[in-house]
Amino acid sequence: MPNFCAAPNCTRKSTQSDLAFFRFPRDPARCQKWVENCRRADLEDKTPDQLNKHYRLCAKHFETSMICRTMHFAEASEN
Numbered sequence: 456m457p458n459f460c461a462a463p464n465c466t467r468k469s470t471q472s473d474l475a476f477f478r479f480p481r482d483p484a485r486c487q488k489w490v491e492n493c494r495r496a497d498l499e500d501k502t503p504d505q506l507n508k509h510y511r512l513c514a515k516h517f518e519t520s521m522i523c524r525t526m527h528f529a530e531a532s533e534n
Contacts, residue, residue: 457469457470457471458476458511459511460476460511460512460513460515460516461479461493461495461498461510461511461512462493462512462513462515462516463493463494463495465513465515465516467513467515469511474513474514474515475513475514476511476512476513476514477511477512477513477514477517478506478507478508478510478511479503479506479507479510479511479512480503480507481503481504481507482503483503486503486506486507489506489512490506493512498510
């Protein structure tokens with residue numbers, strides 16, 4: 456299932472782009488900043504968990520210096 460960018464007027468989806476898509480953070484303060492910067496009133500009443508689960512922003516809405524290119528994976532022993 457493709458991810459759609461939640462930014463206003465952005466029509467990018469993950470199946471049509473090589474861009475990375477980022478989940479909204481679960482941390483309430485950081486999540487609130489994302490919602491404010493997104494300028495979508497319909498997202499303001501959603502919890503950080505709802506936003507993290509259902510909404511993404513594509514890399515076009517971030518400065519390249521803000522994107523970490525290193526992937527982190529939990530070790531199998533932690534499961």
